[in-house]
Amino acid sequence: MAMATAILLGLAVGSFLNVCIARLPRGESVARPRSRCPECRGAIAWFDNVPVVSYLVLGARCRRCRARISARYPFVEILTALIAAALAVRHGLGPEWAVQLVFSAAMIVLAAIDLEHRTLPDAITLNGLWIGVLAHVYLGAPNPLAQGLLGLAGVENAPPRVLALIGSLAGLIAVGGLLWAVREAFFRLRGVEGMGLGDVKMMAMVGACLGLPLALLTLVIGSVSGALIGTIFMRLSGKTRDYELPFGTFLGAGAVIAVIFGDDLVRVYLDGAFPPG
Ligand SMILES: [Zn+2]
Numbered sequence: 001m002a003m004a005t006a007i008l009l010g011l012a013v014g015s016f017l018n019v020c021i022a023r024l025p026r027g028e029s030v031a032r033p034r035s036r037c038p039e040c041r042g043a044i045a046w047f048d049n050v051p052v053v054s055y056l057v058l059g060a061r062c063r064r065c066r067a068r069i070s071a072r073y074p075f076v077e078i079l080t081a082l083i084a085a086a087l088a089v090r091h092g093l094g095p096e097w098a099v100q101l102v103f104s105a106a107m108i109v110l111a112a113i114d115l116e117h118r119t120l121p122d123a124i125t126l127n128g129l130w131i132g133v134l135a136h137v138y139l140g141a142p143n144p145l146a147q148g149l150l151g152l153a154g155v156e157n158a159p160p161r162v163l164a165l166i167g168s169l170a171g172l173i174a175v176g177g178l179l180w181a182v183r184e185a186f187f188r189l190r191g192v193e194g195m196g197l198g199d200v201k202m203m204a205m206v207g208a209c210l211g212l213p214l215a216l217l218t219l220v221i222g223s224v225s226g227a228l229i230g231t232i233f234m235r236l237s238g239k240t241r242d243y244e245l246p247f248g249t250f251l252g253a254g255a256v257i258a259v260i261f262g263d264d265l266v267r268v269y270l271d272g273a274f275p276p277g
Pocket of ligand 1: 039040042062064065066067
């Protein structure tokens with residue numbers, strides 16, 4: 001029952017994310033007006049707006065003008081539903097599930113917009129910064145790193161929410177700062193921008209939302225997969241070096257992987273590096 005609820009909610013959230021992906025880059029409201037076909041501007045009836053189902057029933061075409069509907073619509077809806085289900089397996093349907101689904105949703109929107117427009121809207125990254133800090137404090141998740149930092153300062157038994165606040169701010173500053181330094185160094189050495197400021201803001205947001213180990217994991221997954229897949233893509237498509245890699249897309253994918261599997265990955269790594277016993 002919980003799983004069915006998670007999947008249905010995931011599909012509905014995914015449908016809303018498609019609206020955000022289409023409208024945010026154009027500076028339009030995501031609340032109004034109701035959805036229209038981008039080709040014929042005809043309003044889309046509710047029964048033509050059912051996640052995944054309508055796409056299949058309509059054969060991927062607008063009912064009025066027969067213009068093709070992008071496969072991105074069902075893809076985002078199914079992806080969001082799968083993430084909602086995976087998070088439900090981990091956390092059950094509670095506040096933690098909701099917070100991590102909202103975070104994953106923001107990552108999907110950023111990844112898709114960066115892929116289509118090579119831009120990462122401040123409306124998400126900058127708002128995500130302070131919302132991430134608040135959500136972290138609200139959940140008060142245990143934070144060994146913040147505990148260690150305070151321990152060094154001689155403070156024991158700090159309340160969980162204080163630890164969560166420190167952990168979130170540490171993640172924000174460390175990961176955002178690291179990426180900002182890489183961007184600066186690249187600019188000094190090469191005289192061109194190798195990375196947009198949007199990527200830095202996005203990683204600062206991820207740092208605030210996930211805290212340190214998971215935000216670093218996001219950065220590693222995003223960088224390695226971006227370099228690998230980017231190189232292969234440029235070879236196959238014959239793109240020149242001018243091709244701009246959508247780094248935010250890879251960071252978004254890394255963040256979602258970190259949110260779902262990160263705790264396990266970090267534990268496997270630590271057990272490998274420092275075997276228990
Ligand atoms: Zn149409």
